[in-house]
Amino acid sequence: MGSRRPTLEAVAARAxxxxxxxxxxxxxxxxVDPDIRDAVLRAVAELGYVPNSAARSLVTRQTDSIALVVSxxxxxxxxxxxxxxxxxxxxxxxLESAGKQAVLMLASSPQAQARVEDYVxxxxxxxxxxxxxxxxxxxxxxxxxxxxxxxSYGRPAVDLPHVDNDNVGGAGQAVRxxxxxxxxxxAAIAGPQDMTAGQDRLTGYRDALRSADRRSIVAVxxxxxxxxxxxxxxxxxxxxxxxxxxxxxxLMAIGALQALRKAGRRVPDDVAVVGFDDIxxxxxxxxxxxxxxxxxxxQATAMVGLVLTPPGERESDRVVLPTELVVRDSA
Amino acid sequence: MGSRRPTLEAVAARAxxxxxxxxxxxxxxxxVDPDIRDAVLRAVAELGYVPNSAARSLVTRQTDSIALVVSxxxxxxxxxxxxxxxxxxxxxxxLESAGKQAVLMLASSPQAQARVEDYVxxxxxxxxxxxxxxxxxxxxxxxxxxxxxxxSYGRPAVDLPHVDNDNVGGAGQAVRxxxxxxxxxxAAIAGPQDMTAGQDRLTGYRDALRSADRRSIVAVxxxxxxxxxxxxxxxxxxxxxxxxxxxxxxLMAIGALQALRKAGRRVPDDVAVVGFDDIxxxxxxxxxxxxxxxxxxxQATAMVGLVLTPPGERESDRVVLPTELVVRDSA
DNA sequence: GCAACGTCAGAGAGCGCTCCCCGGCTCGAT
DNA sequence: ATCGAGCCGGGGAGCGCTCTCTGACGTTGC
Numbered sequence: 001m002g003s004r005r006p007t008l009e010a011v012a013a014r015a016x017x018x019x020x021x022x023x024x025x026x027x028x029x030x031x032v033d034p035d036i037r038d039a040v041l042r043a044v045a046e047l048g049y050v051p052n053s054a055a056r057s058l059v060t061r062q063t064d065s066i067a068l069v070v071s072x073x074x075x076x077x078x079x080x081x082x083x084x085x086x087x088x089x090x091x092x093x094x095l096e097s098a099g100k101q102a103v104l105m106l107a108s109s110p111q112a113q114a115r116v117e118d119y120v121x122x123x124x125x126x127x128x129x130x131x132x133x134x135x136x137x138x139x140x141x142x143x144x145x146x147x148x149x150x151x152s153y154g155r156p157a158v159d160l161p162h163v164d165n166d167n168v169g170g171a172g173q174a175v176r177x178x179x180x181x182x183x184x185x186x187a188a189i190a191g192p193q194d195m196t197a198g199q200d201r202l203t204g205y206r207d208a209l210r211s212a213d214r215r216s217i218v219a220v221x222x223x224x225x226x227x228x229x230x231x232x233x234x235x236x237x238x239x240x241x242x243x244x245x246x247x248x249x250x251l252m253a254i255g256a257l258q259a260l261r262k263a264g265r266r267v268p269d270d271v272a273v274v275g276f277d278d279i280x281x282x283x284x285x286x287x288x289x290x291x292x293x294x295x296x297x298x299q300a301t302a303m304v305g306l307v308l309t310p311p312g313e314r315e316s317d318r319v320v321l322p323t324e325l326v327v328r329d330s331a
Numbered sequence: 332m333g334s335r336r337p338t339l340e341a342v343a344a345r346a347x348x349x350x351x352x353x354x355x356x357x358x359x360x361x362x363v364d365p366d367i368r369d370a371v372l373r374a375v376a377e378l379g380y381v382p383n384s385a386a387r388s389l390v391t392r393q394t395d396s397i398a399l400v401v402s403x404x405x406x407x408x409x410x411x412x413x414x415x416x417x418x419x420x421x422x423x424x425x426l427e428s429a430g431k432q433a434v435l436m437l438a439s440s441p442q443a444q445a446r447v448e449d450y451v452x453x454x455x456x457x458x459x460x461x462x463x464x465x466x467x468x469x470x471x472x473x474x475x476x477x478x479x480x481x482x483s484y485g486r487p488a489v490d491l492p493h494v495d496n497d498n499v500g501g502a503g504q505a506v507r508x509x510x511x512x513x514x515x516x517x518a519a520i521a522g523p524q525d526m527t528a529g530q531d532r533l534t535g536y537r538d539a540l541r542s543a544d545r546r547s548i549v550a551v552x553x554x555x556x557x558x559x560x561x562x563x564x565x566x567x568x569x570x571x572x573x574x575x576x577x578x579x580x581x582l583m584a585i586g587a588l589q590a591l592r593k594a595g596r597r598v599p600d601d602v603a604v605v606g607f608d609d610i611x612x613x614x615x616x617x618x619x620x621x622x623x624x625x626x627x628x629x630q631a632t633a634m635v636g637l638v639l640t641p642p643g644e645r646e647s648d649r650v651v652l653p654t655e656l657v658v659r660d661s662a
Numbered sequence: 663g664c665a666a667c668g669t670c671a672g673a674g675a676g677c678g679c680t681c682c683c684c685g686g687c688t689c690g691a692t
Numbered sequence: 693a694t695c696g697a698g699c700c701g702g703g704g705a706g707c708g709c710t711c712t713c714t715g716a717c718g719t720t721g722c
Binding site (some may be wrong): 020 | 709710711
Binding site for chain 2 (some may be wrong): 699700701702703704706707708709
């Protein structure tokens with residue numbers, strides 16, 4: 001469209017040097033005489049030269065862009081992880097300060113997954129970051145087999161570098177807080193057991209209860225608010241005497257809060273509730289939700305660091321970040 | 332990294348044809364003998380050939396990727412538009428089904444904006460979509476001057492193709508609902524007046540009130556929950572008799588709900604509240620929030636349609652989508 | 663004073679692809 | 693039988709860049 005942009009050749013002509021010299025200057029090589037370098041820089045500025053990335057990556061075989069793949073089953077498109085936005089922004093921002101670009105890809109359907117695989121194995125990107133996949137997700141496996149650096153946000157089912165938060169430990173914090181608050185009968189609303197976050201948070205709950213010599217009582221949800229409400233009703237039906245519940249995420253905790261209110265239970269007086277994630281809405285529920293916060297920004301940052309570091313130079317292929325209990329009024 | 336991928340040349344050799352023919356087949360041209368086409372396709376499959384996008388875009392001068400620029404002032408990074416996630420996903424998904432990729436860019440800081448400009452004018456992308464910018468944002472202006480198709484989500488301050496929802500009309504719907512419900516003194520919590528959405532929603536409120544022969548009473552917020560609460564307190568101070576409030580977005584409406592409760596007013600008995608956006612949280616406030624819903628998905632889809640259509644072939648450069656009043660319990 | 667060496671710019675060969683142009687072929691019309 | 697008109701595949705140039713290799717020049721050492 002419109003006028004053609006200036007090329008290396010044009011800059012070289014203007015600065016009366018060869019293309020190679022211009023290339024050296026543009027790429028910051030030091031073996032260029034300061035005078036010549038200045039002349040080139042001036043020509044670049046005058047012409048408004050911007051390197052053609054296609055030509056460059058044709059020869060360097062790298063693209064300076066990293067795929068950010070969001071693989072979400074179609075059913076959860078709406079009530080998704082409210083942290084999505086923050087992760088995406090952080091990743092993009094970190095990538096940009098490293099001179100890379102984030103290419104966003106969705107992998108909801110099998111075709112979309114195939115497209116992602118083609119795209120990545122087609123050499124369009126220098127690395128790939130996986131977001132929020134389920135256990136049955138074939139993508140992590142496929143990605144692990146390609147010779148492109150890959151990192152997952154959260155522990156995947158297969159062996160792949162990843163950054164996770166301490167889900168087991170976080171659930172333990174929640175349960176110990178409940179025990180410490182004198183609660184006797186502590187139930188759990190678990191997350192989907194085909195997600196490692198769901199599994200690990202349940203494990204943490206069970207471990208902590210066992211250490212406190214308590215019996216567990218579990219209902220399984222799917223991380224949505226509605227499923228939290230349903231699970232809460234079942235729990236109440238199974239054991240009307242329960243006086244605390246740990247929900248594996250805030251959305252389900254909010255559902256539980258609503259179910260509890262409908263059932264005439266007061267929170268936290270009759271039943272204490274603890275969530276997980278510390279989403280924004282957790283601070284303005286009624287009562288404000290006590291929850292386990294994990295360092296989303298740090299996690300995203302660590303993920304970018306990992307994907308940008310060649311496998312050989314990494315300290316570790318897996319990073320686990322600590323969680324923090326945020327005590328509000330619900331427990 | 333690793334083994335080199337097969338090239339057109341390799342496929343041509345295997346299929347015993349020329350590079351040009353393989354290119355024709357790969358690009359779906361019809362002037363190829365079916366037998367030869369099959370042979371080529373077979374070779375492609377056997378070799379696992381994937382076109383090198385850098386080489387292709389070097390000659391075609393197009394990149395098949397579209398920039399999605401999120402320009403958000405630093406202060407609002409956290410309490411941002413909760414619809415962000417949905418827009419991003421929809422855009423990405425629409426783009427992918429058109430064979431394009433979304434490249435995510437942040438433009439929070441002046442440097443980041445400069446980088447975006449360089450990147451775009453550097454021919455890295457075939458189009459650009461702008462998200463959520465303020466009136467003072469220099470980017471829309473800069474983008475309008477480049478010869479790359481650009482579209483904005485929401486009406487920008489400068490003249491640029493865009494897709495907006497009917498903010499004026501939506502605010503009108505809200506106010507008429509309040510009037511129809513017998514409310515006499517209807518206040519507004521306006522959004523930031525350097526954003527067109529903030530301006531238009533206020534205009535809609537004023538127009539509708541004038542038609543109903545009522546006086547307006549306005550406090551200005553900045554679209555955050557906290558600012559909504561503050562504005563509500565001011566409003567209550569200014570006119571203790573008000574019996575309804577229209578907030579220019581849901582986050583501020585939620586803040587207003589909290590302020591109202593603290594002030595001992597019942598909703599909707601004493602004061603009716605209507606929000607705007609219909610974010611997910613609006614359905615689980617106490618009481619559930621009556622609000623104006625706008626078609627986020629349609630808006631994002633229309634935006635993609637616009638950026639992908641050459642300016643000459645567009646029906647219109649601006650699209651305005653209708654809103655819908657969602658009546659819950661708060662008004 | 664001349665050989666040996668280090669420094670730094672230029673020449674040129676691609677990277678993998680598209681696309682223009684040309685030439686061989688088939689076929690119907692004369 | 694001859695010719696013109698397609699149709700279709702191949703040759704080859706060139707997109708803008710990087711990078712190796714070559715060679716000019718200036719400096720140092722003996």
